[in-house]
Amino acid sequence: MQPVMELKVNRTQQEAAPFKDLPEYEIWAQFRGGNPKAFGFIYTTYFPILYNYGRQFTSDTDLVKDTIQDLFIYLQEKKAGLGEVSSIKFYLYKAYKNRIIRHLTKNRFAPEQLDYDDDRGFEIAFTEESSGISELLDDELRQKMETAFSQLTKRQKEIIIYYFYEGFSYTEITALMGFAKIEYARILMSRTILKLRKELGESRFILNMLVVTFLVNK
Known part of the structure; x- marks a missing residue:
């Protein structure tokens, strides 16, 4: 270089x-x-x-x-x-x-x-951010979130970060992740949410709140 x-x-x-x-x-x-x-x-x-x-x-x-x-x-x-x-x-x-x-x-x-595998995405390293809502996650719930996220594939972790943490639209995620159609991004997100719900047993609304809180406080 x-x-x-x-x-x-x-x-x-x-x-x-x-x-x-x-x-x-x-x-x-x-x-x-x-x-x-x-x-x-x-x-x-x-x-x-x-x-x-x-x-x-x-x-x-x-x-x-x-x-x-x-x-x-x-x-x-x-x-x-x-x-x-x-x-x-x-x-x-x-x-x-x-x-x-x-x-x-x-x-x-x-x-x-070569930590990156283009076929699977990449491991998300959650970074700590200052926030006033850290008290919303007790140790037990935080551990459940850690475990749930560890069950996701690299591509699922990637789309979670883009959507919840970075605030990118599905159109932007489609371009970033190299999908041929926006529907593929929506399908991946849907499957990711279903997988998290299976691990956490929460409603979609509560799950969204938990994911956003968890990412902000990592």
């Missing part, structure tokens, strides 16, 4: 403030128009998010960082020719997944990198 070009992004809270309340398509439009502060906001906001995402594909943290840097360098160089974007996170997830999978496929004989 070529040496990583250092991207210098200096963003104070004051500089970030104008973008926090803007719709994502407007932030993206300003970035495409050459506004360096818009680029800085996107970079500093999504670098850590992409890092956590990239760690699902490989344990090689240098590769994860290098691939993110490469993506942002590409975006900076090609910004004028990029299309409109309504969801920056979805656009970056899709672009990053394509980029890192392409690299891992080219280097398929590096066993330490």
Whole structure:
């Protein structure tokens, strides 16, 4: 891999403030128009998010960082020719997944990198997030959720994260997971929910609440 070009992004809270309340398509439009502060906001906001995402594909943290840097360098160089974007996170997830999978496929004989199996999805590493609803899950219920999630396939874990935690639509999930039809994403989600209900014995509404709470507090 070529040496990583250092991207210098200096963003104070004051500089970030104008973008926090803007719709994502407007932030993206300003970035495409050459506004360096818009680029800085996107970079500093999504670098850590992409890092956590990239760690699902490989344990090689240098590769994860290098691939993110490469993506942002590409975006900076090609910004004028990029299309409109309504969801920056979805656009970056899709672009990053394509980029890192392409690299891992080219280097398929590096066993330490091949934590990802394209036929089955990838293991979800639930990250801890601060939340005020942690008391809703007692130790017994948390253990039940841990056990239930351990029974899911990698693809089922992947779609649960995309839908409940990331908030992606079925259309976006279809693109991210490479389904030919949106119905396939809906079928996988339905089977995943049924499997969790079998393990937890909860109604669909209660199960949704439990899953969201569990993911937020992991």
